[in-house]
Amino acid sequence: MKFLLKYIIIPFLKPFRRFLLPLTKNFIHTTKIGDISIKLKGGLRFLCSLRRRYYLTPEEIFFSKLDLKDKVVYDIGAFIGLKTILFAKKAKQVIAFEPNYGTFAIMEENITLNNLDNVRTLSCGIGDKTDIKLLSFNPLFPGCGSMKIETKGKVVKTLTEVYSLDDCIKKFNLSIPDFIKIDIEGMEDEALEGMSETLKHKPALYIEVHGINKEDKDKHIMSIGRTLLTYNYTVDLVDAEGHIYCV
Helix, strand or coil: CHHHHHHHHHHHHHHHHHHHHHHCCCCEEEEEECCEEEEEECCCHHHHHHHHCCCCCHHHHHHHHCCCCCCEEEEECCCCCHHHHHHHCCCCEEEEECCCHHHHHHHHHHHHHCCCCCEEEECCEEECCCEEEEEEEECCEEEEEECCCCCCCCCEEEEEEEEEHHHHHHHCCCCCCCEEEECCCCCHHHHHHCCHHHHCCCCEEEEECCCCCHHHHHHHHHHHHHHHHCCCCCEEECCCCCEEEEC
16 A cells, blocks of 8 residues: 555646645545644645555654654744644644745644644744745645745745744744744755854754755755854754754
């Protein structure tokens, strides 16, 4: 079944996203990562839920084992809230940042579905400074929207507020984070540049590094590693997809 899901069923259905997404818009399903159950609404995430019955990715295994008890977690690039909800069921508080207004609304619905009261959501991006930026995304793949990397396929563009994390913490009176997850489609360097004060508190970092190809991604990982070295962080590779854990 693992082979069928990974190499046949899921790849076969991807070209039909345009037709399947409207049909699954209001479909509520439950997925599980480790021993944490998560309710989600809409989209084709139920395929991932089916896949998780048989195997977890290295990233999912990492998060299922991560100890977040009594910790404050920032989810930067929260998308529809899957990891936000996972974190919230393990941590003291989660602050979720999502600049895409459409996915932000779905994330808030999903948080409500899971009866969580320890999540704060902010509809903004995180970068090197306070600014207004253009977010480009393909409606069929909104999770791949970027303010930096060129978006493929049909593109929707929208203006969105961006803050440095240091400024955001002051503006919204946020608790200092113990753990930060960053998944922002190529804006990782800018985000780190804008959290110099925050990094002095030594939060653990989980960064999904992006690039236009493997060579570009590898260069990006090296650049991030050099930046974090100045803050005495060590960088460990979680998987071959460019996910790194920094403490």
